[in-house]
């Protein structure tokens with residue numbers, strides 16, 4: 001890095017980045033719903049949204065208008081404050097988590113020569129912070145389900161607790177092995193560790209798969225979409241929500257999907273390093289897009305599991321695997 | 337065949353073929369083996385492949401299932417019983433109905449109303465003919481009973497309208513005279529069977 005370049009972290013820069021993250025990720029989260037509907041439709045040989053705008057692209061706007069203008073209903077016996085706060089928790093934590101993940105390589109704005117690191121704040125415990133934030137996000141469903149005085153909501157939050165108890169240990173343990181190899185908790189260090197072109201997934205395939213599984217549970221995606229499974233508990237924790245409050249849950253969920261995609265691509269798939277002739281920013285977009293597609297693909301292909309099966313899977317299969325993986329990694333690292 | 341077989345409602349004793357289900361694992365070791373084999377069998381990946389294949393089929397091999405209904409329509413069976421049509425004679429273009437009144441008589445929901453009179457050649461002429469489609473149950477009896485193959489069922493199944501009357505007048509149902517060439521014989525109830533010629537016998541006049 002050039003000495004002539006201006007030092008980066010200024011308050012203005014951080015605010016601009018925060019606003020950019022908010023704007024871009026909400027837009028992408030909205031767009032994600034469109035992509036999800038389209039891909040799921042294609043996988044079932046349907047057409048998907050079709051009539052609003054070219055290829056149904058403006059369906060997003062139609063949905064947005066609907067969400068914004070819908071009547072905001074708070075059920076009679078609900079705890080009003082918690083009912084109102086819960087969606088904000090989900091959405092806010094999802095965005096806060098995104099503040100500590102780097103997406104693009106650092107770059108210099110042309111003409112003004114301002115050097116910009118493309119991360120809102122490079123916390124040195126980045127991974128811990130992001131995981132913690134995403135875990136805190138589950139308080140949204142938990143409180144929402146309990147506040148709305150609806151039995152389905154209550155079941156939804158009970159399932160949230162189960163989910164929470166199950167995947168959290170797997171996420172941590174599966175990331176522990178790569179953290180041991182890299183020796184840092186900062187995403188930027190992970191990225192520079194893989195800058196020679198060997199992706200960590202080659203050393204840690206098991207950890208990668210475990211992390212993906214736990215990530216699906218964390219983002220509440222099929223096969224672990226227990227929280228609001230329509231066929232069983234009406235709509236789970238969002239049964240009583242409508243309009244923009246429901247929309248915030250939705251945006252939070254999609255933002256979390258993107259976060260998981262970003263973490264998986266930075267920690268395991270070589271991050272935003274250049275690869276062959278492709279510059280880093282194209283690579284990371286491609287990786288995130290693929291991981292996002294994988295989530296939709298899995299949703300189209302696999303049935304979902306029962307809550308007890310999720311617990312069984314996490315505690316009896318995934319956690320032992322993760323522990324063994326950590327131990328073997330440790331032994332190999334000591335031997336070398 | 338006697339009916340006895342079908343009267344037996346006792347499900348357990350009938351000839352159901354059981355699938356060759358594997359037995360649940362007994363010992364802990366068997367359970368472990370089952371978990372391992374299920375874990376490493378590529379069954380999950382097969383599921384993924386199936387959905388991906390269908391996506392490729394739909395997008396690139398033109399196997400999309402969707403019929404965009406108001407713009408595309410699926411063909412319906414020629415025997416389908418939708419809004420009635422009154423047919424014309426192919427030679428003269430005159431309507432086929434001879435005003436015999438059989439359809440009015442047989443209609444089980446009493447929805448055909450007709451009036452006839454003699455015209456100047458002492459032929460029966462239909463002066464009024466309406467079907468009340470609010471009552472019609474599309475049973476097809478009228479088409480079956482008609483001796484002249486005059487009233488038949490057509491293919492217009494989109495019958496939502498501001499007024500039911502829009503379908504039900506004689507002139508509305510009658511084949512337009514300029515579309516006479518396009519008039520199709522009805523295949524359903526009351527139609528002449530394909531081998532009708534073979535079934536014709538000479539009237540035994542020799543007695």
Ligand code: SF4
Pocket residue numbers: 442443444445446447448467471472473474475476477478479
């Ligand atoms: S289809 Fe049946 S109910 Fe309808 S007009 Fe004919 S005989 Fe009457």
Ligand code: SF4
Pocket residue numbers: 432433434435436437438439440481482483484485486487
């Ligand atoms: S049965 Fe046929 S010929 Fe007789 S009145 Fe009805 S439509 Fe006319």
